Amino acid sequence: MAPRKQKQTKTKKIFKDCTVAIGGDLVDPQWQDASKVAKWTTSWGGTFNYKMDNSVTHLLCTHASFKKKIPEVKVALKNKHTHIVLLNWLEDSIYAKKRLLEKKFSLKEKQKESNAKMRRKQQVQKGLDLSVKYIDPNLYHIYRDSMFFEYQVKLTRDDEKNEDVGQKYVLTLWESNAKPHLYQTTAKFWKKHRDNKPAVLRTKETPRKFDVAFEDFKTFFEKKTGLLWDDRIAKAGTMPAEKFQYEPPTGGKPVGLVNGRTPSLFGDGNVRAQLPLRLKEAAKQDDAREDVDGSGSKDAMGEDHGRGQPMKKTKRKSGAEDEMGKDHDHGQPKKKKTKKNSGAPKKQSSKTLTPPSTSNDDEGEDQDQADDIMLDADDGGMQPEQAQAEEQEFVDEEMAEIGKALIAGIQAEEMAELASNSLLVLAQGVVAGVGDAQDAEAEDPEDDESEASEEE
Numbered sequence: 001m002a003p004r005k006q007k008q009t010k011t012k013k014i015f016k017d018c019t020v021a022i023g024g025d026l027v028d029p030q031w032q033d034a035s036k037v038a039k040w041t042t043s044w045g046g047t048f049n050y051k052m053d054n055s056v057t058h059l060l061c062t063h064a065s066f067k068k069k070i071p072e073v074k075v076a077l078k079n080k081h082t083h084i085v086l087l088n089w090l091e092d093s094i095y096a097k098k099r100l101l102e103k104k105f106s107l108k109e110k111q112k113e114s115n116a117k118m119r120r121k122q123q124v125q126k127g128l129d130l131s132v133k134y135i136d137p138n139l140y141h142i143y144r145d146s147m148f149f150e151y152q153v154k155l156t157r158d159d160e161k162n163e164d165v166g167q168k169y170v171l172t173l174w175e176s177n178a179k180p181h182l183y184q185t186t187a188k189f190w191k192k193h194r195d196n197k198p199a200v201l202r203t204k205e206t207p208r209k210f211d212v213a214f215e216d217f218k219t220f221f222e223k224k225t226g227l228l229w230d231d232r233i234a235k236a237g238t239m240p241a242e243k244f245q246y247e248p249p250t251g252g253k254p255v256g257l258v259n260g261r262t263p264s265l266f267g268d269g270n271v272r273a274q275l276p277l278r279l280k281e282a283a284k285q286d287d288a289r290e291d292v293d294g295s296g297s298k299d300a301m302g303e304d305h306g307r308g309q310p311m312k313k314t315k316r317k318s319g320a321e322d323e324m325g326k327d328h329d330h331g332q333p334k335k336k337k338t339k340k341n342s343g344a345p346k347k348q349s350s351k352t353l354t355p356p357s358t359s360n361d362d363e364g365e366d367q368d369q370a371d372d373i374m375l376d377a378d379d380g381g382m383q384p385e386q387a388q389a390e391e392q393e394f395v396d397e398e399m400a401e402i403g404k405a406l407i408a409g410i411q412a413e414e415m416a417e418l419a420s421n422s423l424l425v426l427a428q429g430v431v432a433g434v435g436d437a438q439d440a441e442a443e444d445p446e447d448d449e450s451e452a453s454e455e456e
């Protein structure tokens with residue numbers, strides 16, 4: 001019988017598009033011969049170069065050769081597409097029968113990691129040195145308020161009279177990275193314009209709570225500038241030259257809170273910041289009215305224990321209306337909406353409202369309006385079902401109505417002032433016209449006599 005043919009095993013081309021070269025001594029005795037490396041590389045689909053050039057994609061090298069920066073390594077470092085890898089990359093890829101990623105075996109990556117470790121050690125040591133007299137920037141950061149204003153301010157002084165020119169303070173409020181947050185206040189002082197070694201000041205040796213650290217911050221600011229911290233914007237640039245000057249940020253940058261509010265050209269705080277405070281004040285006023293109008297004591301749920309019925313919340317009008325229900329925007333009388341209180345009955349008014357009669361057509365409407373007002377004054381309360389329905393309606397719209405009332409009140413004042421000015425101008429015009437007519441009659445008596453003679 002003829003001998004069987006042996007099967008020839010085919011290797012995968014795992015090193016396709018790879019050009020391999022050797023840099024220096026590989027140390028391993030099995031790979032000392034370059035021809036052996038070339039054989040294994042080509043048999044698995046790669047290309048081998050005996051000299052290092054720009055076409056090489058993988059340079060096999062050791063740690064010692066890489067640190068010495070041998071000529072092959074220098075050429076490879078200039079080419080971004082060249083990988084400088086250990087010999088293990090070639091061996092492990094052959095055993096795995098696939099091309100492994102170079103990152104695990106790359107000497108460039110290992111150098112980056114070692115450099116990063118060295119930088120971290122240097123940074124930690126630098127922070128420890130700074131923490132002795134100043135602050136450790138690795139453990140603290142500059143504090144920012146809700147408006148993203150950084151509490152690191154620069155105070156300058158250029159007093160030529162006292163020869164204090166180019167002096168500068170940098171005042172900083174620090175917040176710890178760890179939670180719960182702790183705070184520290186520090187300051188740096190430059191006595192001259194180009195002083196390379198500023199003096200360092202730390203108000204407290206240990207970190208404190210925010211209230212204590214912020215009080216130190218404001219005290220230092222007031223001592224150097226002569227201004228309160230909350231007056232830094234309104235009174236900026238008004239202090240004498242011997243004091244340090246503070247210049248607020250410009251160009252739309254945040255300037256920080258003033259009296260706990262956002263500063264504005266229209267007051268201590270803008271409308272958006274003052275709205276919650278105004279809502280609270282309006283709610284307090286409503287509670288005060290209910291305490292005066294209602295009888296008995298109320299609990300936290302608004303229950304009137306004198307009558308056992310929930311107190312009805314007052315609803316503000318969004319338009320500009322007077323006591324007779326007239327709308328100043330259109331000048332038409334409105335029908336007054338009757339509102340009834342579930343508390344103690346209102347006292348009946350001893351005065352009756354009699355609307356002025358302008359014509360026979362308006363008497364009926366004005367009389368109906370007066371009757372509605374009298375019925376509202378005579379009504380002593382409402383049923384529980386009606387009170388609950390009204391209360392549910394007011395609860396749903398209360399916040400929106402209060403916000404609208406704030407805006408509508410301002411608009412009503414402006415429109416009332418405009419209307420009064422218009423009426424005043426109109427009245428002056430009428431008076432002036434009557435006066436001119438009287439003067440004209442007084443100046444032409446002859447014309448009147450001639451007209452009378454003609455009529456005779």
